[in-house]
Amino acid sequence: MPSEQSLEKLSHQIQLVRNEIAKVIVGHQEVVDGVIIALLAGGHVLLEGVPGLGKTTLLRTLGRALQLRYSRIQFTPDLMPADIVGSMVMETDDRGVKNLRFQPGPIFSHLVLADEINRATPKTQSALLEAMQERTVTSGTVTHELEEPFLVMATQNPLEMEGTYPLPEAQLDRFLMKILVGYPSRAELDIIVQRTLASTQPQVERVVDRDQILAIRRAAMDVLAAPHVREFASHLVLATQPEQAEAHPLAKKYVRYGSSPRGAQALLQSARVLALMRGRWNVSIDDLRDLALQCLRHRLILNFDAHAEGKTTDALLTEILNTIPVTTLAQ
Amino acid sequence: MAKGKCGVRQEEAEGSRLVVAVAKARRRVITNQGFREAGWALTIALLGPTAFLVLGKDSFAWPLLVIFALAGAGLAAWRLWKRRPGAYEISQALDARLATADQISTAIYFLDSQDPVAVEQRRRAASLTERIDLDAAFPFTVPHSLYGVASVFLLASALCALRYFLEKPFRVNRPLPEVIAQAIRHDQTAQEKGRPNPPQEGKHLPEERAKAYATDNAQEQNPVKPEQAKDISEPQASGAAPADQKSDQQSDEQKSQAEQQEPPQTSSGFGDPMQSAENYPIQSYEDMLERDGKSGADKAQGNESKNGNNDQNGKGAGDPDSSSTNSSLFSKLKEAMSNMLSRLQQKSAGDAGKQQQGAQGDQSAGNEPKDGAGQANSASNGQPKAGSQDGAEAQAVSSDAKDASAQKSSNKNTGNMSDKGSHSAGSGAGREDGDKQVLEAQQQQAMGKLSELYGRRAANVSGEVTVEAQSGKQTLRTPQSQKQAHHADNGGEVSRDEIPLAYQPFIKEYFNKIREAKK
Numbered sequence: 001m002p003s004e005q006s007l008e009k010l011s012h013q014i015q016l017v018r019n020e021i022a023k024v025i026v027g028h029q030e031v032v033d034g035v036i037i038a039l040l041a042g043g044h045v046l047l048e049g050v051p052g053l054g055k056t057t058l059l060r061t062l063g064r065a066l067q068l069r070y071s072r073i074q075f076t077p078d079l080m081p082a083d084i085v086g087s088m089v090m091e092t093d094d095r096g097v098k099n100l101r102f103q104p105g106p107i108f109s110h111l112v113l114a115d116e117i118n119r120a121t122p123k124t125q126s127a128l129l130e131a132m133q134e135r136t137v138t139s140g141t142v143t144h145e146l147e148e149p150f151l152v153m154a155t156q157n158p159l160e161m162e163g164t165y166p167l168p169e170a171q172l173d174r175f176l177m178k179i180l181v182g183y184p185s186r187a188e189l190d191i192i193v194q195r196t197l198a199s200t201q202p203q204v205e206r207v208v209d210r211d212q213i214l215a216i217r218r219a220a221m222d223v224l225a226a227p228h229v230r231e232f233a234s235h236l237v238l239a240t241q242p243e244q245a246e247a248h249p250l251a252k253k254y255v256r257y258g259s260s261p262r263g264a265q266a267l268l269q270s271a272r273v274l275a276l277m278r279g280r281w282n283v284s285i286d287d288l289r290d291l292a293l294q295c296l297r298h299r300l301i302l303n304f305d306a307h308a309e310g311k312t313t314d315a316l317l318t319e320i321l322n323t324i325p326v327t328t329l330a331q
Numbered sequence: 332m333a334k335g336k337c338g339v340r341q342e343e344a345e346g347s348r349l350v351v352a353v354a355k356a357r358r359r360v361i362t363n364q365g366f367r368e369a370g371w372a373l374t375i376a377l378l379g380p381t382a383f384l385v386l387g388k389d390s391f392a393w394p395l396l397v398i399f400a401l402a403g404a405g406l407a408a409w410r411l412w413k414r415r416p417g418a419y420e421i422s423q424a425l426d427a428r429l430a431t432a433d434q435i436s437t438a439i440y441f442l443d444s445q446d447p448v449a450v451e452q453r454r455r456a457a458s459l460t461e462r463i464d465l466d467a468a469f470p471f472t473v474p475h476s477l478y479g480v481a482s483v484f485l486l487a488s489a490l491c492a493l494r495y496f497l498e499k500p501f502r503v504n505r506p507l508p509e510v511i512a513q514a515i516r517h518d519q520t521a522q523e524k525g526r527p528n529p530p531q532e533g534k535h536l537p538e539e540r541a542k543a544y545a546t547d548n549a550q551e552q553n554p555v556k557p558e559q560a561k562d563i564s565e566p567q568a569s570g571a572a573p574a575d576q577k578s579d580q581q582s583d584e585q586k587s588q589a590e591q592q593e594p595p596q597t598s599s600g601f602g603d604p605m606q607s608a609e610n611y612p613i614q615s616y617e618d619m620l621e622r623d624g625k626s627g628a629d630k631a632q633g634n635e636s637k638n639g640n641n642d643q644n645g646k647g648a649g650d651p652d653s654s655s656t657n658s659s660l661f662s663k664l665k666e667a668m669s670n671m672l673s674r675l676q677q678k679s680a681g682d683a684g685k686q687q688q689g690a691q692g693d694q695s696a697g698n699e700p701k702d703g704a705g706q707a708n709s710a711s712n713g714q715p716k717a718g719s720q721d722g723a724e725a726q727a728v729s730s731d732a733k734d735a736s737a738q739k740s741s742n743k744n745t746g747n748m749s750d751k752g753s754h755s756a757g758s759g760a761g762r763e764d765g766d767k768q769v770l771e772a773q774q775q776q777a778m779g780k781l782s783e784l785y786g787r788r789a790a791n792v793s794g795e796v797t798v799e800a801q802s803g804k805q806t807l808r809t810p811q812s813q814k815q816a817h818h819a820d821n822g823g824e825v826s827r828d829e830i831p832l833a834y835q836p837f838i839k840e841y842f843n844k845i846r847e848a849k850k
Binding site: 007166222223224225226227228229278280281282283284285286287304307308309310 | 419423426432433434436437438440441446448449451452455830832835838839842843846
């Protein structure tokens, strides 16, 4: 039974994780919170940013702080699906009988870092689809279940597009969030440089274990969402679909494909965790507003006019967010 | 068990605290809405008296005021009932205004839920309601509908003031547009009176009027038929006047020209006719009409006889003692005569030119051509005989009649000249501009027919056309010659929205460069 004490405890545990990550990662609080939310909401996160911004370091630090298994896959054009999910290997037992045994791949971890995911071929990328959505891996005729919590944190470099295979929409939609990793500010950069010159590296302690993570996830599933909050999420998603009657004029003009219903699901799941992190048992519209960009920006595909006029999904979503009606009386 | 009961009681207490807070906020919201709707009801109710002030008692019955008031109250009650907010909506508004992150609205929605999370959330929301300030969330505000009330009230006040200004004892019998129109007519009459007239003319005007009325009455007692009057004036119209009459006529023309050259008197449109009217008595209805037509603007507009009488009284310029019976009778006579003359003018408008030509042809035995006014008079008389009657026949009329007609024609010509110079005739009977309009209309109609004929002829023009072609290279043009091969035929069709991903960065960069160049 949740109580005031339990809510405070859950919030405190999440805050501990944030503090441990902050020992290594300077700034990027939005990125850190996004990764934690994706982990607690049971989703996956796609980080996009230039090299050297700490994406890999973030995930490694998270794995240490959460006492979870962590693996890293460097995606290259010659990477094969079996390199990710595992393969059948010949094994001889004590009696000399040879058997085929499934050797799990690096995906059988709690936290999987798919580094530069857009450099692998679509065949390899699609190997992640089943694991990300179904939380299972099928090898031959045997289906193996992945252990919870399972988080795929993929990164991609927006600069080098040659020799890359951009993620298809079907795979993009499976990511709960797409977080843009930007450059640190001057103050943050000073701290980064100072820590680099320091003789000792910060030690990350394991503050939360797997069971506590699962407990927080279950608690997040109980967070209440009133009808008007749910309607806000629905309106927001419908407003991005140009063929809908409720579509925003900008969406009709610049959007080629709007958000799928999975976008509304992702928005509400993420908002539940965020509400819990903020010490509430209910989702508010402000939670949805704060997470709308991260949850929907990769689900919108802009048309040629938008590219020609320099429109971005973030700008469009911000415009749409400002026009979604909340309640008549409040207005 | 006791704990459970205690917990349930505590939950009920927390829920009731929440409900009480929301109900309090709801009362404030409904009160504000009530003020607003009452303002609109008052606005609608005030529209009744406003419409009453515009339309007047004759067109707007008193019970309609009650209907307006009832309609406003009913509409306000219906809107208030329809728009009354529920507890959930109020709680949403509370959350939005107090930035409580939708905690109160969620608690209100899950008020009946016994889920532990819902109970815990409700407890937190109830504790939150103790800290919120309902006065800050829903303050009593001045409704915008009061602006509507104020504006309608100002409009009604302005209408009251306007009515009082227009008709000094405040009356609401007649419609306001009618009152305004009458006031405008009064203003025009006053302006006409205010033109620079010699003071002695104003003094002589009633006497002159009295003379005219006396003549009119005398003619009523001894009525002269219009035909007889025209017969009397026929010799002048037909140009058979003797030489002494011509000399008189010339002298009158010179007089009138001299009068027109005098600026202070001829500049005013009323001075000359009045002076000339003093010079000769009214000897026919036509003369009378011409005099009265100079100032009778209302008669031409076809106003009521009452208004016409008012105008005549107003034109009296300080002549309130003139008898209203005489004036009404006089105005009726004028109207009858004007109608009759206008009909005659319409009938004989086409023959007027012929009559004048015939009369001038008959005058070829040494008679000088008559002035325009005389010709116009002959045309206005409209008798066909006048055109065909020669001078000898006109001389067959008795000499007394000749003398009388000569005297009349001399005076009348002078009067007509002054009439034309003034252009102040108000009635169609006294003016001769109507002839020009009719003629212009007929000319335009004839022109239309002519152009139609020309158009028809142009449509039927037929002939031969010779086209010279230069010698040179001839190219055969067929429907297929304009067709070009599509890009898709070569397997290169590219959808507009589908840019290869590999090229998207270059395209973005290209457009960024274009935008930067524009900046």
